[in-house]
Amino acid sequence: MVMEKGNAKAKEYKQSNDMKPLGILIDGRGDPNAVDTEGVTLPTLIRVSSEISNGSIILNVDCDMYANNSELVRDAVCFFMDEENGHEIAYVQFPQNYNNMTKNNLYGTSMKIIPEMATIKMWIFLDWMAMEDLCTWALDVFTGESLSGKKYNKQNKEKWESIPIGRKVDESSHDSEERIKGLATCTYEENTQWGNEMGLKYGCPVEDVITGLSIQCRGWKSVYFNPVRKGFLGLAPTSLAQSLVQHKRWSEGDFQILTSKFCPFIYGHGKIKLALQMGYGIYCFWALNSFPTLFYVIFPSLCLYKGISLFPSIYSPWFLPFMYVIIAEYAYNILESLWHGMTLKGWWNEQRMWLLKRTTSYLFAFVDTLLLLSGIAKSAFIITAKVSDDDVSQRYEQEIMEFGSSSPMFTILASLAMLNLFCLIGGATRVMMDGGISVLETLMLQFLLCGSLVLINVPFYQGLFFRKDKGRLPTSLAITSVVVAVLACLISIY
Template identity: 25%
Template sequence: MAKPIPSPLYEKIPQKNTLHRASEVTIFFLLLSLLAYRLLSLKNNGFTWLLAFLCESWFTFIWILNLSSKWNPVSYKTYPERLLQSYRVDELPPVDMFVTTADPMLEPPIITVNTVLSLLAVDYPANKLSCYVSDDGASPLTFFALLEASKFAKLWEEYEELRRRIEDATVKSISYELSTADFVAFSNIKKGSHPTIIKVILENKESRSDGLPHLVYVSREKHPSIHTITKRGAMNVLTRVSGAMTNAPFMLNVDCDMYANNPQIFIIQCVCSSVPRMNRTAVSGIAGLQGPNYSGTGCFHRRKVIYGLWPDGRMEFKGRIGLSGISDCPYDLSNRVEAAHQIASCSYEYGTNWGTKIGWLYGTTTEDILTGGPAALIQQKRWATGLLEVLFSKNSPFIVTFTAKLQFRQCLAYMWIISWGLRPIPELCYLALPAYCIMAGSHFLPNVQDPGVLISISLFVSYNFHTLLEYWGAGYSIRACWNNLRMWRITAVTAWLFGFLSVILKLLGLSETVFEVTKKDQSTTPGEGSDKDSGRFTFDGSLIFVPATTLLLVHLMALVTALLGLFDLVGIESRIGEIICSVWVVLCFSPFLKGLFGKGKYGIPKSTICKSAALAFLFLACTITVRK
């Protein structure tokens, strides 16, 4: 009797998006109509009209990319209950889990421990799991925290006691521990100069499915004379070390401030669907093309794919990768440590394809919305910088479309993501136009009596309705939609602007981009902080806040001049559109307006206000000069 064909473990379901398509096409035609109107009336208007036309041309281009990316959305429905009906537990594939951290001060060890514990506790056979923690800071504090976490995982004692011990070690010192055998390797550590450290903290020697997964600490070698690639280099080291020790066919990488909140995530995502987990910010439309983009964390990968092979390709490592494959998952990890040390050295990759054709490719700072604050904006700056570096590199989607098997629409989808980094210039110019027109006595919008004003009004209403529809469909509130709309504006003229400038300086050979570790927040007590302050925008003395503060002050000055009738030659009614736009910009930057009067970390520092005020008055002086 023939063996019955097993039911599929997942199903790819096209999503109905008729309403969204209609909304997006409507906005597209309104954008084209606005461009046509501006082009036809360009001779009768001045510089502001031309600048608005150029900015709106960019917005139209971005909307075309957006339209193509979202046109065929799909979702994946998984059937985990069918898995064990078709396969035995011992037939499930092994998974290597990667957790990355770099600085115990910016990324407190208790956060890393929480991430590791959540991964060790997933609903999956323990003998099929291995967790590798990469510590780029080679910190004995991080290693101590993982040792304590391993004891906790064995006993599952009171969590508060575990947290207390780790936080006490963070505040005080663990120098007394350095004399023990476990900490000998950390005794002469210097920042940026230390040997490879690999420690097997937990080992499931008996291969018990109800035991604990392997837990391995990895700190790659660093030397002052050898340039160290940032997180991408750490990921490549983890890939090689795990290949030498456990060599699971699937890999999961997780940032140290993430955690698995679904214990069945491995069965649902990795085994059933066999596709990378999409980041929430990624659209399902990209999954309907050649698959979703790699979003930096929380993603499953096939090891073969990271090695540059097709999923059904043969594991031919010799020469090309410099690592001989391991056919089975070994259970005596201690015997593999010496080999792992060799491939974690800082000079190992020279003469190999690692970082160029194999593994995570080098050349950018990005890997991988938000309330706001310095840490969030630094992260956004790093993303914008990295995306632009990809755009101007040999791995640009346009180039890969011709040199590899990237489809044209998938190329457009990647361009839609990468274009975030190019957004700040047209966005900043367009945001400054209303204030400039008010103070210069010019205009960039059609007059109220002009029929063309209906195009602008329809476009504004349609776009915001479409955005609200998307957030509502995703289960978000109107307030969440408004907060994200504001943050897109704020991020564009702060983090993304500095990311753009960083890449320009790099292209000119004047500077190198730097990987910046963002500070991870933690609450040491359950009652720390207040609900009133939860999610509030925070500030510091960083220059990253100067452009947005300057823009806000410029618009406040413009509104004051309009209300007082200063520089008024043509009447306020002829610039009512610009005044409404200026009020809208002030509303979008309301966190900065509150920051002008806030205190402590919720207030903009006086030094930032002074710099911004000077730039705002300079803008006013230039406007008056042009007006004359």
């Protein structure tokens, strides 16, 4: 059975992008005349349901992704057929990859290092069974047995040779169609365990993560598979707003898991390894990460503006630990990025996006989750738009950051950018007027932090004051950000 999320959107995506989504290979025979751009034979695209085929393998693909490797299903099945451990595998997960990435990863969406490091981890341990993974079901091949809500049982080892690959159909196609229509309705699931114990879990923006967690807590294992030829490809966001909204949805869903009965440290206690619980926890705490980030973006800069030193002087022995952490962290991060094929500018773009997401996407995710828990608002699933007009696409290819409209997220980001610019100018003025080098010695780390924030926000200064294209920030937002930054500086003084 092939499970597709958003079939209509998938069809529209296929037609608009001239791509060929690939279904699971049911009968093992492909059309020898159907080949991809590299001459590899494509299997037949067959849509079947569990009532028609009784298939034991389910391929789950997001509507904005398509298969890029005709052998991905066969490779995934190899894990399930492992004689020693295959019976305990619930799903095989592929990394997310995109076919529209710019050279320097403008919006930091390539996620290139994570899958590469996961692959290296498997090489080091020399044991693919040791590599369990968080389930983000954009691209997975999993067993119908694990998705049906069954718990893993060591005593019940089914042999793949005995599993039927299909079902003899005695009824007519018309009768079968009429019967299956009832199964496809939403009302069929009322008063059942669908969406609770069976199938994907509903009511959460990241249904893939919460479903994967529940499967692993039932005793099943998972495998992370990163083939040489990428298994699936899709479209990455082509504007800043799209990227921020996407991460707002992800972080909001993960934070909802943390505040629910499915909290990895409670629901997973005694069921999954502590390391895996902590792996889920990294994403569940995304939303809370906004507050320390906002603190470091705002208060050290305001203290620099007022001349208050927060860090040791450059001649103090306590200055060395700070510099060691800064140099070691960024040196390792840069070398790791370059080693995995990223450019230096791509690394810088990724640092910028992490800052922007932490100060907006994660903050809004936290607020919305609190409103949901208090009953003031209801959960909403916001789909990230991936279709852009020609002007936006052209600017994206030229790696020009796309703004184009005003939003609360842009108001926060623009105000923070102007605040740090004013604080850097004010701090430099204070150094020149109030003692020169002696003042600089005590404020050096704050100058370094504030200066880095100003450099990161260069695209915002361009969008606010210098750009003339449609992707610039509105003039009203430029005025608002300046007023907010000035007020913040005045408040810090008085």
